[in-house]
Amino acid sequence: MSDAALFAGPVLRRLRKRQQLTQAAMAARLQISPSYLNLIERNQRPVTARVVMQLAAEFGFDPREMQEDGSVGGIDGLARRFADERFADLAIDRDEVDELLSSVPQIAAAFARLYDSADPAARHGGDDPLVVSRREIERWRNHFADLDHSAEQLADEIRLSRGDVLGAITERLRYKHQLSVRILPRDVMPDSLRRLDLHARQIQLSELLSPESRVFQLALQIGLIEQRDAIASLVAGAEMYDEAGRELFARHLANYFAAALIMPYSRFLRACDATGYDLSVLQRRFGVSFEQLAHRLTTLQRVGQRGLPFFMARLDRAGQISKRFVGASGAVFLESEAVCPLWQATAAFGRRGELLVQNILVDDAGSGTAQWMTFAKAISGATGNADSLFTVVLGVDASLASDLASARWVASGRDEAMPIGLGCRRCHIVDCSQRAYPPAGRRLSFDRTKRLSVPFEFADSR
Template sequence: MADAAIFAGPAIRRLRKRERLTQALMATRLSISPSYLNLIERNQRPVSARVVMQLVEQFAFDPRSLREDEAIGGLDGLVRRFADERFADLGIDREEMQELLAAAPQAAAAFARLYDDAGPAAAASDDPLAASRREIERWRNHFADLDHAAEELADEMRLSRGDIGLALTERLRERHQLSVRILPREVLPDTLRRLDLHARQVQLSEMLSPPSRNFQLALQLVQIEQREAIDAIARGASFNDEAARNLFARHLAGYFAAALLMPYGRFLRACEATGYDLPVLERRFGVSFQQLAHRLTTLQRVGQRGLPFFMVRLDRAGQFSKTFVGASAAHFIEADTSCPLWQAHRAFERAGELQVQFVALEQSGEREGGGWLTMARTVEGSGAPGEAQFAVAIGIEAVLATDLAQARGVSLRPPDAQPIGPGCERCLRTGCSQRSLPPRGRKLAFDPIRRGATPFDFGES
């Protein structure tokens, strides 16, 4: 926070009014002058790191709420919504949108909510997968109670030592009278795991890799022992569709299973000690790259936070089948497809190799933020060889990546970043030879005497 100027006047003013304090009284509690607080509330001064610490200490304040514009995707999210052709005649430029976010973030959030309910996104509102994803991101993909329960269970089972698969097998046998049996592919041709209560068996496909086998055993144990805890969280979500609730509950079960294999405290200490070295963490915890990537998006325990990673899983067509923003501000991954200039696509050409790239989001020739260090690798869809292949990519803001193991030898100087966009339909970059579709909401321009390098030329609105 010391490096980034945070203008959060409306958030500070709402907190003061909620506490029923005058500016003088609140200034006293924050150890600043009333005139300085007045300037902060009017967005004429940024919130310093010292003031943030006082807010946390005096009001049990969550500093993430200072970045309230992130809930709507920040400036990029607002630009995307105003790009709708219904607003084209208003000529609202980027500077005006920035002023709206700074002066009235709640009004901007209200506009975004109305737009999402009635705009193009409304078509997806009945989609159970989209509804489940929204609920996951509402929690920022961190479920503190599940993490604590998983740590306690891991300690009880002594998962920090010995063979994890053996410990899980013993737990199922001793507590639930279930044996584990590995069956040939011919017996389970299209099934990874099956619970046979008649035979008292957890049956696994022989095609599962060791990390996937351990995860399936952990998942089976979670579904038996943690059903009530998971159902309680799922019931608390506001879903109109039972399928969405079931998808959310399935995510929670997978979350607990991953937390059991990678207990929060021990996992975070290993991350920090190794510089988040991905291959080392995979081997130390006996997990797959995809399982590790999932876990890295969840490290948001109060007082014990990890680095804010995002994660996506994409297919060869560039379509996202999984998206976890977590505590990051990577809203460029909220589209349905990715930019072809992103090296995550190259992972398919070099299966099993980690593709590391420094990228920066650019719109209309302007760079947004300081860029992202991304790391991508191919994975098998189910963990079974020969199954559908995807690329899993994780990323973190470049300013936070300097000490990462995978950042060694990578220049994180802003001029060295590869410019990318948020998918062609949402991208406003001009002159991109990789463009396959014109940006949504922009008028196409045609020049009878000139043919540009890109098939689509477009105007500002």
């Protein structure tokens, strides 16, 4: 059973109610604390193998029943479906989705089945291989334990902690795989960043790559060679029917291993805790780019050794999200196709290199229940090309951000948060001067005797 399948809170809650047990009584029979059972039922902790065995012994529980919640995808999966613009006027917030899944999980499963059958694209990502791959990544909460452990063992073996990461990785490639590294000029590699030349036994890198990108590309090459079978096994077990989607998933797994090799899990998490997740210090200590660091921070979900649940997104100058990793954060608002101009992620392009920290309150169809602390920085691509410019955004629940080094000077209270929306069509913030379109389901109101400071005025009813 995969890590993702072990998040089965509603299934356990339904079992407990069938047995007419309180949480305290059931926790006693499972030999765990009531508070831990409460976290399991809320899908904030996984069901461990020991708990599964105790369930089977005490209640004759069939572990295969835990797959039922997988069809819904937990709170995040159900919230994605309710985020459909067809439900925008209903203002369904995350708390209500949680209540539905908690109290009547079978009805929630029935809705998910009906929604998916009516809209196959919602289930399988349609013909978009990026969506297909990303949903498989999120099914694992972007944590692949076996790859992480293998990367950590290799990092210890080649002694990456000594500081010369590039030298250690280069030596590994030379002694283990008889591959040398060669840096080639742009006119020789005009369209490639990395090339494997087996005839010459060379890994050829473009001279345009930054130092941290050179290290990453070589770590990636090690992953492609040494973790080939592990990656193939994960791809084979994925619920994907699209070949391009499988290839993208495999590429993500190889990148995952490379990041895990450069930033070994235990050492990286200790550094995060010791520095208060100081982003600039972590970048320098591990010799990585801001984007590489952001990717890694979304993966820290090892059972018994968890980091903060960050999300990560990458935006281009048109406001399109080209990467999004929700991880364990539950940041459903990243599913939106539009970006709010009040989010400082959009302002980072004009303040290149500066870390913009913002406390935001996401207006999820008017509920305003999700509060995040976000960190945005504009970056160039791997080659430093000025025409290749993106903003990378990290975010974490604002309630967890008070001790973060990068946010100490930003007020984290709810009253100080900037309300933002999921794009104008799904945003019900009334007094927004940046609004481009009225929200779906709201009736416009007009008064010819005055000109308001905002583009639209709404009637009270929806």
